[in-house]
Amino acid sequence: MERDEKSGRNLQGKRLLVVGGVAGGASCAARARRLSEDLEIIIFERGPYVSFANCGLPYYVGDVITEEKDLLVATPQLFRNRFNIEVRLQNEVRMIDTDNNEIEIRNIASGELYRERYDYLVLAPGASPIKPPLTGIDLPGLHTLRTIPDSRQIKDWIVERDVKEAVIVGGGFIGLEMAENLSKRGISITLIEMANQVMPSFDPEMVVPLQDHLEANGVNLCLGDAVAAFTQQEDGKTIMVSTKSGRTFSADMVLLAIGVRPEISLAKQAGIELGGLGGIRVDEHMRTSHTNIYAVGDAVEVRDFVTGQWTLIPLAGPANRQGRIAADGICGRDSAFRGIQATAVCRVFNMTMASTGVSEKMLMRIDADRWANDYDKVYLHPGHHVRYYPGAKPMTIKLIFSKHDGKIMGAQAVGEEGVDKRIDVLAMAIQKGATVYDLEEAELCYAPQFGAAKDPVNIAGMIASNALRGDAAVAHWESIDPSSSFVLDVREPAEYMAGYYEGALNIPLGKLRDKMKELPKNKEIIAYCAVGQRSYYASRALQLHGFKARNLSGGMRTYLSQRRVQKPDSHL
Ligand SMILES: Cc1cc2nc3c(=O)[nH]c(=O)nc-3n(C[C@H](O)[C@H](O)[C@H](O)COP(=O)(O)OP(=O)(O)OC[C@H]3O[C@@H](n4cnc5c(N)ncnc54)[C@H](O)[C@@H]3O)c2cc1C
Numbered sequence: 001m002e003r004d005e006k007s008g009r010n011l012q013g014k015r016l017l018v019v020g021g022v023a024g025g026a027s028c029a030a031r032a033r034r035l036s037e038d039l040e041i042i043i044f045e046r047g048p049y050v051s052f053a054n055c056g057l058p059y060y061v062g063d064v065i066t067e068e069k070d071l072l073v074a075t076p077q078l079f080r081n082r083f084n085i086e087v088r089l090q091n092e093v094r095m096i097d098t099d100n101n102e103i104e105i106r107n108i109a110s111g112e113l114y115r116e117r118y119d120y121l122v123l124a125p126g127a128s129p130i131k132p133p134l135t136g137i138d139l140p141g142l143h144t145l146r147t148i149p150d151s152r153q154i155k156d157w158i159v160e161r162d163v164k165e166a167v168i169v170g171g172g173f174i175g176l177e178m179a180e181n182l183s184k185r186g187i188s189i190t191l192i193e194m195a196n197q198v199m200p201s202f203d204p205e206m207v208v209p210l211q212d213h214l215e216a217n218g219v220n221l222c223l224g225d226a227v228a229a230f231t232q233q234e235d236g237k238t239i240m241v242s243t244k245s246g247r248t249f250s251a252d253m254v255l256l257a258i259g260v261r262p263e264i265s266l267a268k269q270a271g272i273e274l275g276g277l278g279g280i281r282v283d284e285h286m287r288t289s290h291t292n293i294y295a296v297g298d299a300v301e302v303r304d305f306v307t308g309q310w311t312l313i314p315l316a317g318p319a320n321r322q323g324r325i326a327a328d329g330i331c332g333r334d335s336a337f338r339g340i341q342a343t344a345v346c347r348v349f350n351m352t353m354a355s356t357g358v359s360e361k362m363l364m365r366i367d368a369d370r371w372a373n374d375y376d377k378v379y380l381h382p383g384h385h386v387r388y389y390p391g392a393k394p395m396t397i398k399l400i401f402s403k404h405d406g407k408i409m410g411a412q413a414v415g416e417e418g419v420d421k422r423i424d425v426l427a428m429a430i431q432k433g434a435t436v437y438d439l440e441e442a443e444l445c446y447a448p449q450f451g452a453a454k455d456p457v458n459i460a461g462m463i464a465s466n467a468l469r470g471d472a473a474v475a476h477w478e479s480i481d482p483s484s485s486f487v488l489d490v491r492e493p494a495e496y497m498a499g500y501y502e503g504a505l506n507i508p509l510g511k512l513r514d515k516m517k518e519l520p521k522n523k524e525i526i527a528y529c530a531v532g533q534r535s536y537y538a539s540r541a542l543q544l545h546g547f548k549a550r551n552l553s554g555g556m557r558t559y560l561s562q563r564r565v566q567k568p569d570s571h572l
Helices: 023-035 054-061 076-083 148-160 173-184 204-216 265-269 316-330 360-372 419-431 436-441 456-469 493-497 509-518 534-544 555-566
Strands: 015-019 040-045 086-089 091-097 102-107 113-117 120-123 127-129 165-169 188-193 220-223 227-232 239-243 248-251 253-256 260-262 293-295 300-303 344-348 351-357 375-380 395-402 408-415 485-489 524-528 549-552
Touching: 015 023, 015 113, 023 040, 023 076, 023 120, 023 316, 040 091, 054 148, 054 173, 076 086, 091 265, 120 316, 148 253, 165 173, 165 239, 165 248, 173 188, 173 253, 173 344, 188 239, 188 248, 204 220, 204 344, 204 351, 204 395, 204 408, 204 555, 239 253, 293 316, 300 316, 344 419, 351 419, 360 375, 360 408, 375 456, 395 419, 395 456, 395 555, 408 419, 419 436, 419 456, 436 456, 509 534, 524 534, 524 555, 534 549, 549 555
Parallel strands: 015 040, 015 120, 040 086, 120 293, 165 188, 165 253, 188 220, 485 524, 524 549
Antiparallel strands: 091 102, 102 113, 127 260, 227 239, 239 248, 344 351, 351 408, 375 395, 395 408
């Protein structure tokens, strides 16, 4: 019997059933067809749409995407005509009978229960929004956003109830995107977040500019507080949202965006192994504990690419890649998932935040003792392109790397422009096991509108490499020891007068060589400036004149953010 081209498996007469028809499921089915014309493929989707763009939903609510049909990436007809794949919408898979290799399905419209046999089964059921068991959690004005019908319901609610005030619970990606989109519809927003910062996956000092930006755009931030209850007011319209600290906010609607939980009910019922974090356990080929059952997407636990720890990261890119890998495995190819880097980006009111790999906070949470001696970090605040070309916007980049071999471990960036591009480059560098020395050498595209001859990515590599080589050691604000260090401010007097680090001596860079004799040789000199560039020149000159000197990474700009994290009311 003929084998499928390049695949090691004869799939004649075999059936692939896929549960869930969006990111992971749809990409798995389509890839399987591209690898085999022999497989019979059926997708079961309990919702009314296959392959829709959940990532576009906030923008549909905000009327940026005006046509619902634009959210439909594919239709059952397209799957039929283009791929010879059958899609059964509004058909919910209720049970897996692993003894007989069958699933039980309920046709939601007719209520009919029926069974289908499988040779290979792929679970791509996604995740469901978390709804904590709080008083009033089922009130009609509380919404979650996962599907097109959810977004339609929110849009209808806004119009029918003439929504003027909304509370968003959760300051992650979806909460923030919705804050922008609801604001655009003229709704005033209070955002409640249990952590002391929005975007809890980022390091806190990195989100300070974003928090300022949200407030500047009228979003009322309530950080470090958790919702406790929702109460319907007597007018039948307003919901009172109470927090654990005793604050109350009135709202015409509430959006719950506090995260998602993997959909594991089918896997659990079938006795498929689950991981410690509550997701489906899979190997690198996306195979579950049952060898002919695969699982992909938000429902599975995967290894973190940098730390090797199991993790749950609900993102569309990994779900799509995992779908392809499962299809490869089913068709006899040997692809493997490399692990997840959690590369993500979010744009809110013209400000972009992006990250890849580990954050400092995550390393400390996993094992502070182990990682504290292993990593270092640098901050930089370059323009997104050369300053002489009109329209340069500043950005902040934080690079985390191994102290031992310079391997890049993580990066975060925030700014109005060019952030995604730098994080994408760094994401690829992490995936290829690159070091900060590789970043020094990276050849990236440049013309004045796009970057600089020394791109921010090169500069990040140069600062980190200089630190590792001992050419320009870096210091960090949080670890300055005043008893053994002498803090030197090399900015101009006017900058110094506008705010300085307590106890710092001001000698502008241009006067440093004349005044070096005033500086102590028995203490380490920690030099700082606005963003770390002039103080780099200063610390090099000091070193060459026999002083022990370090450069404060990120300068005053990073200090101000860090101070705001420690003292939220401080605007030094
Ligand atoms: C509002 C929003 C914005 C997002 N924005 C981004 C973004 O900008 N970038 C990004 O990377 N990620 C984003 N995501 C996350 C991304 O959409 C998910 O990570 C991705 O869709 C996961 O794919 P999946 O196939 O695992 O699950 P899903 O895409 O959720 O698909 C699972 C499907 O399975 C169906 N299903 C479940 N159980 C059954 C059953 N028993 N029988 C039949 N069908 C079933 C569900 O109805 C669902 O349609 C966003 C998510 C949301 C909700």
